[in-house]
Amino acid sequence: MTSLDASAKTLLELHVPGNPVVLPTVWDAWSADIAVAAGFSGLTLGSHPVADSIGRTDGEGMTFDELLTRVTQVTASVQVPVSVDIESGYGLEPLQLIDGLLAAGAVGLNIEDTVHSQGKRLRSPQEHADLVRGLREAADAAGVHVVINARTDLFLRQDGEDSDRVDRAIARLTLAAEAGADVLYPVGRHPDADLRRLATELPLPINAIAQPTTPTKSHLADLGIARISFGPFLQRTLGAEATTLLAAWK
Numbered sequence: 721m722t723s724l725d726a727s728a729k730t731l732l733e734l735h736v737p738g739n740p741v742v743l744p745t746v747w748d749a750w751s752a753d754i755a756v757a758a759g760f761s762g763l764t765l766g767s768h769p770v771a772d773s774i775g776r777t778d779g780e781g782m783t784f785d786e787l788l789t790r791v792t793q794v795t796a797s798v799q800v801p802v803s804v805d806i807e808s809g810y811g812l813e814p815l816q817l818i819d820g821l822l823a824a825g826a827v828g829l830n831i832e833d834t835v836h837s838q839g840k841r842l843r844s845p846q847e848h849a850d851l852v853r854g855l856r857e858a859a860d861a862a863g864v865h866v867v868i869n870a871r872t873d874l875f876l877r878q879d880g881e882d883s884d885r886v887d888r889a890i891a892r893l894t895l896a897a898e899a900g901a902d903v904l905y906p907v908g909r910h911p912d913a914d915l916r917r918l919a920t921e922l923p924l925p926i927n928a929i930a931q932p933t934t935p936t937k938s939h940l941a942d943l944g945i946a947r948i949s950f951g952p953f954l955q956r957t958l959g960a961e962a963t964t965l966l967a968a969w970k
Contacts, residue, residue, distance in 0.1 A: 721822070721863045728827035728865045731762055731801035732902055735867075735925040735946040742937060745950040747773045748790060749797035756798045763798065764828070765791060767805040768952040778952075780836040784810040784817070788824045795825030803828025803867060811837045814854035818862055828867035830905060831855065833892070834877070842879060848872070849895035856900030867903065869927055869947075870896035875908030886914050890921050897924045903947055912943060919944030932957045 734741035743762045744755040747769035755763055768778040770790050776782035787804070795802050804826045809817055821829060833848040835841050843851070852870050859866035874880070874889045893904040905927040906918050919926050925946030930937075931953040940948055 724822060724825070724827055725864045727801045728867055731803065731828050731867050732865065734762055734801075735903055737919060737925050737944045737946045738941055740928075740937065740941055740945045740948050742948045743803060745769060745952070745954055746794065747955060749793045751955075752794045752798050752802075756800055760800070762801045762803070763794070764803040764830070764949050765794060765805060765826075766949070766951055766955075767807045769955040770805075772952070772955065779840070780807050780810055784812060784820060788820050791821070791824040791826050801828065801867075802826045803830065803869065805830040805832075808832050808835045808837070808843075809851065814851065814858040815861075818855060818858040818866060821866065822862055822864055826866075827864065828869065829855070830869045830871050832871040832873055832907075834873045842873065842877065845892040845895050848892065849899040852896045852901050853899040865902075868901045869903040869905050870899075870901035871905035871907050871927075872896075873907060875906060875910065886917060890918065893922055897922070903927055907951075915940075915945070916943045919946075929953075 741762060742760060743764040744760050745766040746752040746755055746763050752763055770787060771778045771782045774782060774786060791804055804821055806817055806829050809831060831851060833843040835843055852868060855868055870893060872889055872892050874885055880888060889906050897904060901924060904922050904924050907929055927947040927949060928940050928945045929951045930948050932950060
């Protein structure tokens with residue numbers, strides 16, 4: 721576990737507010753190899769693109785074992801830290817999740833607060849924090865500081881009133897930080913003022929989602945972001961380009 725812990729610490733050190741690490745969201749060894757060859761120092765596997773690549777649906781339409789098969793293929797192909805979107809945890813215990821990720825060579829994870837296996841209900845703030853705490857305790861027991869990216873879906877779901885959604889996200893993610901998260905992920909597209917406020921008022925580095933063409937890295941850096949990923953958008957952009965290329969051959 722020594723090399724995995726070193727890799728995890730390397731990943732964590734890349735998270736610098738105002739000088740964000742870009743972790744291209746990949747889905748297989750091919751896309752991972754492209755990202756590393758382009759010069760990126762870390763990767764994340766997104767649940768949506770991985771599911772699409774194996775004919776499953778996002779929202780835990782694939783199994784954790786199917787996800788780990790992809791993770792293992794990626795970590796065998798590249799020599800950079802790899803984080804994995806584990807959705808809401810596939811109904812598994814924290815120890816099972818951490819053991820599976822470490823066995824596959826991953827050193828980071830995203831955990832969201834929508835419970836797909838239970839009618840897509842939203843975990844309470846404390847329930848989500850308790851899950852984060854369980855993951856941290858399991859990682860500590862394994863001797864690897866797995867980088868936990870605690871995500872909230874409040875914005876994607878448009879849960880509750882617009883007027884206090886940022887306040888509720890800050891409160892929810894602050895509990896996750898206190899429970900042992902390393903990074904906080906208020907996933908969604910935000911007005912600059914909201915994103916700056918989230919980056920300023922949350923107690924840990926935050927992750928922002930971007931499309932490959934917008935906004936720019938420098939724009940998000942100016943807002944205080946520490947980590948940038950692409951969700952499903954890199955795969956979709958490449959798919960659109962492939963469609964254009966193939967159209968000429970009909």
